[in-house]
Amino acid sequence: MTTELTSADAPSVFIPGPATPYQGDIARYWNNEARPVNLRLGDVDGLYHHHYGIGAVDHAALGDPQAPGYEQRLIAELHRLESAQAETLLDHLGPVTPADTLVDAGCGRGGTSVMAHQRFGCRVEGVTLSSAQADFGNRRAKELGIEDQVRARVCNMLDTPFDKGSIAASWNNESTMYVDLDDLFAEHARLLRPGGRYVTVTGCWNPRYGQPSKWVSQINAHFECNIHSRREYLRAMADNRLVPQAVVDLTPDTLPYWELRATSSLVTGIEEAFIESYRDGSFQYVLIAADRV
Ligand SMILES: C[S@@+](CC[C@H](N)C(=O)[O-])C[C@H]1O[C@@H](n2cnc3c(N)ncnc32)[C@H](O)[C@@H]1O
Ligand SMILES: CC(C)=CCC/C(C)=C/COP(=O)(O)OP(=O)(O)O
Ligand SMILES: [Mg+2]
16 A cells, blocks of 8 residues: 655655555654653653663652652653663674664654664664654754754565565664564564574563463553564564574563652553553563574
């Protein structure tokens, strides 16, 4: 499906329509998303994330909850933990040079893309289903003067325009639960150069629990997504020339973020499901870094 857009100064621009009705739903979801928990955190330093945080809470920085300015310090602390999550993802990309191009699959508002460029000095290509997110990310890149280096486009991450073997490293930061993993990893394996690195940070259900718990079902309903099991990740990677180099269980590291977020005025109602499922072992927050062989 294609949508033809015409304007006075451009002859004709083709934007691919959603590949499936589900992708149309997800594009609409993210086009309409404007939760204060994401915008107010992003306003702290201009890095806008749609992922969660890891690491210990800095109680000294937070100070007394009764003291003036506590809510702003709480927001800054949640944001610091979300940026720490992205730093940990970038730590696993391996050596990247300024001559390389990276792909941020499911890039959201582009926070991780900007951080990757700032760290490695390289080009970063983001793809999202949401035109509002792509516009937002491109606007931020322009404000930072890095629009020639960091770009977001409306594109299905299962079918990207990047040449075979042209990408040094790619990642999904909390965006794998919207797609079939075989299709996703086949596309990463195609675009990555042999020896390239793929990293995902994701929530997955724990096969040791048996089946997805009621909390996992609640998270799926809340975000209109489909959380996969840890086993599915490892199987789909093995089937698509992605060999895990590190599998890190970040569950204990993300709980403090959730426990702090649950006390904030910016709660969205999903906090209990994350906290309870991490505690009962039915759900895990993991990082998987894999070599494209
Ligand atoms: C939870 S957000 C994560 C955003 C970003 N990775 C971050 O860490 O801030 C999920 C993202 O996945 C994107 N997404 C979901 N399915 C997609 C698909 N088939 N192709 C491209 N992007 C997709 C959504 O558009 C959204 O930007
Ligand atoms: C770990 C899992 C299962 C994640 C699901 C994907 C998702 C919606 C991530 C956070 O986005 P967000 O930052 O927009 O969410 P929120 O508004 O809750 O902060
Ligand atoms: Mg968020």
